[in-house]
Amino acid sequence: MLRFSKASKAGLIVIVGIVLLFMYAPLTVLILNAFNERQVSSWPIEEFSLKWWAIAFESEPIRAALLNSATVATGAMLIAMILGSLVAFALNRFDFFGKSTVNLLIVLPIALPGVVTGVAFSNTYSNFLTPAGFQIGYFGMIVAHSTICIVMVFNNVFARLKRMNPSLQEASMDLGQGLWGTFRLVTVPQFRTAFAAGALLAFALSFDEVVITIFTAPPGVDTLPLWILKEMARPNQASVVNVVATVVIVLSFVPVYVSQRLSRTENEK
Amino acid sequence: MKVSPSAEEISADKTAGVSAISITGLNKSFDKVQAVVDLNLEISQGEFFSMLGPSGSGKTTVLRILAGFETASSGKVLLEGTDVTDLAPFDRDVNTVFQDYALFPHMSIQKNVEYGLKARKISKPKRAELASQAIDSVKLSHLADRLPHQLSGGQRQRIALARALVLRPKVLLLDEPLGALDKQLREEMQVELKRIQREAGITFIFVTHDQEEAMRMSDRIAVFNAGRIEQIGTPAEVYESPATEFVAGFLGVSNLLSGEDARQLLGSADLVNIRPERIKILPENSKPLAGEISVRATIVDIAYTGANTLYTLEGPNGLRLVATRLNQEMSGASQGLDWSDKVLATFRKEHVAKIPSK
Numbered sequence: 001m002l003r004f005s006k007a008s009k010a011g012l013i014v015i016v017g018i019v020l021l022f023m024y025a026p027l028t029v030l031i032l033n034a035f036n037e038r039q040v041s042s043w044p045i046e047e048f049s050l051k052w053w054a055i056a057f058e059s060e061p062i063r064a065a066l067l068n069s070a071t072v073a074t075g076a077m078l079i080a081m082i083l084g085s086l087v088a089f090a091l092n093r094f095d096f097f098g099k100s101t102v103n104l105l106i107v108l109p110i111a112l113p114g115v116v117t118g119v120a121f122s123n124t125y126s127n128f129l130t131p132a133g134f135q136i137g138y139f140g141m142i143v144a145h146s147t148i149c150i151v152m153v154f155n156n157v158f159a160r161l162k163r164m165n166p167s168l169q170e171a172s173m174d175l176g177q178g179l180w181g182t183f184r185l186v187t188v189p190q191f192r193t194a195f196a197a198g199a200l201l202a203f204a205l206s207f208d209e210v211v212i213t214i215f216t217a218p219p220g221v222d223t224l225p226l227w228i229l230k231e232m233a234r235p236n237q238a239s240v241v242n243v244v245a246t247v248v249i250v251l252s253f254v255p256v257y258v259s260q261r262l263s264r265t266e267n268e269k
Numbered sequence: 270m271k272v273s274p275s276a277e278e279i280s281a282d283k284t285a286g287v288s289a290i291s292i293t294g295l296n297k298s299f300d301k302v303q304a305v306v307d308l309n310l311e312i313s314q315g316e317f318f319s320m321l322g323p324s325g326s327g328k329t330t331v332l333r334i335l336a337g338f339e340t341a342s343s344g345k346v347l348l349e350g351t352d353v354t355d356l357a358p359f360d361r362d363v364n365t366v367f368q369d370y371a372l373f374p375h376m377s378i379q380k381n382v383e384y385g386l387k388a389r390k391i392s393k394p395k396r397a398e399l400a401s402q403a404i405d406s407v408k409l410s411h412l413a414d415r416l417p418h419q420l421s422g423g424q425r426q427r428i429a430l431a432r433a434l435v436l437r438p439k440v441l442l443l444d445e446p447l448g449a450l451d452k453q454l455r456e457e458m459q460v461e462l463k464r465i466q467r468e469a470g471i472t473f474i475f476v477t478h479d480q481e482e483a484m485r486m487s488d489r490i491a492v493f494n495a496g497r498i499e500q501i502g503t504p505a506e507v508y509e510s511p512a513t514e515f516v517a518g519f520l521g522v523s524n525l526l527s528g529e530d531a532r533q534l535l536g537s538a539d540l541v542n543i544r545p546e547r548i549k550i551l552p553e554n555s556k557p558l559a560g561e562i563s564v565r566a567t568i569v570d571i572a573y574t575g576a577n578t579l580y581t582l583e584g585p586n587g588l589r590l591v592a593t594r595l596n597q598e599m600s601g602a603s604q605g606l607d608w609s610d611k612v613l614a615t616f617r618k619e620h621v622a623k624i625p626s627k
Contacts, residue, residue: 170338171371173358175385175436185384189375 027249034242041238056243065227066247072213072223073206076145080202083146084153085195092161106154109147114211117147122215137218144216145209149202156198156263160191197262200255208252224248287350289314289440289472290335295344297330304330306496308344312440312474317466319475319483322493323519328476331493332442335474336365349439359388363440364433368448370425372417378404378428379413385436403435404428423454430465440472447482459486480520484508492516509544510622517542517624522579522591524548525624530588534562540624547620548592550580553611563615566590568608580606582614590614 004012029043037047056062087106091099109117121144129136136143168190172182210225217226228244231237290312297305305327312318320328333339335346337358346354353361364385372381382403386396404413407427409420417425426446433441443462447455463486466473477483483490484504491501492515500512511517517525527540535541557563566588570581577593584590592614606612 165369165371167367167369167371168373170336170358171365171367171373172384174336174338174363174365175432176359176388177384178357178359178388181388186373189373 034246052239065222069223075142076149076206077203079146080149080153084150085157088158110151118212118215141216145206152201153198156194160194193262197259200259204252204255291347296342319487319490321483326493327496328493364438365442366446368445370429403431443475542622545591545593551613561615
């Protein structure tokens with residue numbers, strides 16, 4: 001175990017404190033302002049109120065945006081769950097020519113600038129699919145999101161499968177259980193928490209995705225982040241924006257938190 | 270364990286007299302590596318059979334082919350006369366105790382032991398009863414509700430054994446099952462395993478790289494080297510009359526002599542082996558008895574190992590012999606012998622094991 005002197009320990013704590021402050025102070029201000037009585041964000045807050053929440057709740061465009069965000073995130077998550085875990089199984093199980101290339105290509109979208117991914121998808125849709133007679137529309141946005149979401153499921157499941165003791169599956173078959181039974185009774189319980197953790201991260205990632213969404217959302221369709229971006233231009237909407245932003249924070253934070261907890265309990269075993 | 274079949278079951282068994290395992294012309298290669306080369310092997314029912322060899326000698330591969338985890342590149346495997354070469358692991362009546370035990374980490378001990386019974390569609394109350402008996406027979410009933418990671422290595426190993434034996438397989442395969450245990454527990458488990466095997470009457474095929482363990486437990490041993498069996502025999506046969514230089518060297522301490530060394534002692538340059546406990550160390554001026562071969566030598570090394578002391582002797586023309594003495598009567602590590610002492614080393618002619626040339 002690395003040992004620190006008292007002074008360096010205190011120094012490190014201060015650094016961590018500063019970093020956390022820089023990261024979370026703006027978020028805190030934003031969340032508090034969602035409860036600000038005044039129409040424009042201000043500090044310090046003089047009077048608290050839930051009035052912007054009521055307005056946001058009544059707003060038709062916001063409701064539509066929330067529904068869009070949830071639909072897109074769920075769709076992208078489902079695609080990622082299926083494809084991400086299938087790829088993880090294939091790469092874990094088989095050795096083949098180009099295996100590491102496939103691995104890289106799966107992970108690459110997360111490192112690619114969203115602008116590039118967005119433009120690429122947008123061009124593909126409008127230059128190839130639309131002329132060919134495919135109106136991909138809403139589904140196109142889900143597909144574009146799933147390219148980055150797959151990484152989350154893939155990484156989690158792949159890491160778990162790698163750590164899994166291969167003799168467990170052999171033991172199951174040795175004891176007379178067939179392939180499907182072995183998968184259901186032994187393999188699935190081994191990776192299901194990683195699978196769920198990856199799915200939740202995928203959901204959170206898609207839910208607050210903005211750049212790819214700009215390029216792939218069909219005309220007239222807003223997700224929550226897209227709505228925020230548009231409303232930012234109108235200063236007298238600031239407080240409603242704060243409310244929506246708070247909702248986005250919570251809806252992204254919860255899946256990430258649960259995902260972390262899932263991974264942790266599994267690692268403690 | 271109370272898993273031995275009753276007398277009627279044995280007499281009703283039509284396969285009595287057939288080999289438990291019969292392997293003919295078995296080959297296995299991984300990419301370009303020949304792991305098993307043209308192997309033939311018969312293992313009798315109820316036998317405690319060990320496959321002994323260094324790592325990479327092919328013994329584990331043979332075991333995995335018997336279990337069905339690997340497919341043979343060519344050759345046949347018969348289980349009590351039935352061809353099982355191409356059957357999946359879940360379709361053959363053999364069970365395996367894994368080196369790392371492979372207990373299912375998300376299931377209780379009870380559920381682990383019930384697993385195979387469940388796969389065989391045995392009713393819930395019946396399998397609970399059988400599993401409890403099996404856990405009881407390895408004296409771990411009080412841990413039935415625990416998870417595997419809450420058990421010690423020795424306890425896990427017993428559960429792995431109970432989980433496999435509760436299915437009453439025709440053959441039990443054990444892949445270095447004691448490898449992870451410390452020495453004392455290991456020796457306890459050796460005795461325990463032998464007892465269970467005798468009482469269950471099940472054929473055990475035991476893979477190990479520990480020659481002492483193989484000799485202690487087995488009815489017969491197959492010594493593996495580079496994908497081939499060098500020798501099959503009882504522990505005494507493989508130790509006393511090694512068929513090859515490799516077997517002589519792998520089991521115990523050996524004095525392998527050939528060429529000039531063999532000629533000056535025995536009058537022939539053939540390869541021979543003399544076990545160190547057969548060599549007596551006498552005072553320099555002693556007279557050898559009739560039928561004894563003797564050589565004058567100097568002690569160049571003394572190693573005390575508790576029960577025995579090992580002496581390295583140097584004879585004429587660079588001849589080297591290792592001799593052991595049991596520390597039974599003589600007191601002290603050196604037994605009255607010291608470095609550089611001149612002695613007479615003697616051994617009887619019949620204790621010189623000739624190793625057949627290939």
